[in-house]
Amino acid sequence: PKMEKLADDILIKIVSEIHDPVTTTDELIPSGETSSYRSNPLGLAEFTLSRKDPDYVGEAKKVRSMEEERLAGKAFTDDKLNVAIAILQAYDDDFKPELTEIGSAIYAVKPGDGSAREQAASCQRVLGGLANIAKEYATKRYRSNLINWGMLPFLLKEDADFKVGDYIYVPNIKNALDTDMKEIKAYVVDIE
16 A cells, blocks of 8 residues: 655544553564565555454554545545544634544554564554554664654553544644654544
8 A cells, every 4th residue: 555644634543452561563463374474565464463452453444444535535434533523623623634644543551572573563554554652662673663664653641541443633743743742732532
């Protein structure tokens, strides 16, 4: 799939939450059975979080299809996304869904421990991943791999209780990346 440039505003959907104290790169993308897919990023991505969260790949693909609808100028077919958009439009007159990039995210306590396999990040990106949200990152290398693949490695200042299905709106993300990035404003959209 073609990777688009980061939009000024993003809407991320949590598609997996991992509450283990540490998540290894082998849990993010298993080794062994995936070795024959090394030169096939789409095939390899099918194994992402397969041992930890079997629903991840399907949920990430649903979010990727939302972004494909946006890029094609089509109406969104996901009801909860449409509710989130309506809430954001009521909250912010300047919110433009057609210009807001949509991507998935993983919420984990401390992801990325273990080997330096960049596939732990690239497979998330191929599936439409736009960010990871963590209390800390287990290794600088995993965090760097996320950045290298165009994903945002958000850190939480304080505990959050994100759940699968939560939408998080991050306006002006490109401007925020030009700052010290100590604080980036984001809004959890309450669609319940």
